[in-house]
Amino acid sequence: xxxxxxxxxxxxxxxxxxxxxxxxxxxxxxxxxxxxxxxxxxxxxxxxxxxxxxxxxxxxxxxxxxxxxxxxxxxxxxxxxxxxxxxxxxxxxxxxxxxxxxxxxxxxxxxx
Amino acid sequence: xxxxxxxxxxxxxxxxxxxxxxxxxxxxxxxxxxxxxxxxxxxxxxxxxxxxxxxxxxxxxxxxxxxxxxxxxxxxxxxxxxxxxxxxxxxxxxxxxxxxxxxxxxxxx
Numbered sequence: 001x002x003x004x005x006x007x008x009x010x011x012x013x014x015x016x017x018x019x020x021x022x023x024x025x026x027x028x029x030x031x032x033x034x035x036x037x038x039x040x041x042x043x044x045x046x047x048x049x050x051x052x053x054x055x056x057x058x059x060x061x062x063x064x065x066x067x068x069x070x071x072x073x074x075x076x077x078x079x080x081x082x083x084x085x086x087x088x089x090x091x092x093x094x095x096x097x098x099x100x101x102x103x104x105x106x107x108x109x110x111x112x
Numbered sequence: 113x114x115x116x117x118x119x120x121x122x123x124x125x126x127x128x129x130x131x132x133x134x135x136x137x138x139x140x141x142x143x144x145x146x147x148x149x150x151x152x153x154x155x156x157x158x159x160x161x162x163x164x165x166x167x168x169x170x171x172x173x174x175x176x177x178x179x180x181x182x183x184x185x186x187x188x189x190x191x192x193x194x195x196x197x198x199x200x201x202x203x204x205x206x207x208x209x210x211x212x213x214x215x216x217x218x219x220x221x
Contacts, residue, residue: 004154042200042211043155056208091154099143099204103154 002026004104006092012110018080021107025073025094031055033101034067034077035091043091049075082111117212118201124218131188133215135201136181142204144177144184149198149214158186158199191219 005024013019025032030051035043046065048055052072060067064083069075079086089108093101119134135144143162147155161168161177161184168175174187188195198214 040213042202042213044211045208048208093155099145099160100157101155101209102157105154 004092004094004102006104006107008107009105010108012112013082014112015084016081018078019082019109021077021090023075023092023104026102029094029096031095032069032075033093037089037091084111087111118215120215122216124220125191127191127193127219127221129191131191131217133186133199135184135212137203138182139205145202145204146175146186147200147202149200193219193221195219
């Protein structure tokens with residue numbers, strides 16, 4: 001079974017630029033998550049999808065972050081414009097009906 | 113917001129020794145999960161313990177849960193160099209996983 005795929009693995013941008021991350025979950029997993037992990041901290045949930053609908057986006061900074069999962073499969077997370085404090089690893093995870101989440105390798109973002 | 117708090121923040125032991133990490137949380141939970149994160153990689157699920165369970169084993173891992181104290185511990189026996197990683201506890205409540213800041217474990221050869 002293929003795991004959760006994410007791209008790119010690394011991205012360096014300047015502040016005020018925009019950036020997009022892509023995630024392809026495990027086939028058949030209805031639930032998809034985007035997390036932000038700042039160095040030295042645990043992951044923080046940004047948004048949770050169930051199929052193509054948003055379940056929880058209460059911690060997503062909606063003035064600059066957006067995410068979509070149009071066909072209920074892969075998903076894109078966008079930041080526009082980026083700030084210095086957005087430097088972090090962005091993790092995508094998916095799960096089927098059970099409680100275990102399966103994580104991708106993450107995208108490491110550096111904002112200069 | 114982060115619910116779980118791991119203790120210690122960092123732990124360095126000799127290969128072959130046992131490593132114990134603790135996690136405390138604040139609200140009622142459905143289950144508690146432990147994950148491992150190697151440097152530069154994603155999180156890997158290790159073990160899940162439900163709120164009505166007190167102890168669970170998986171290979172060299174032993175997890176305990178004390179819901180009265182809102183705490184859990186992860187024991188890794190006979191540590192190996194490959195166990196060097198950060199370990200996170202995450203509590204599952206209201207359909208959401210809430211994470212602690214992690215314990216950084218270093219196994220010295």
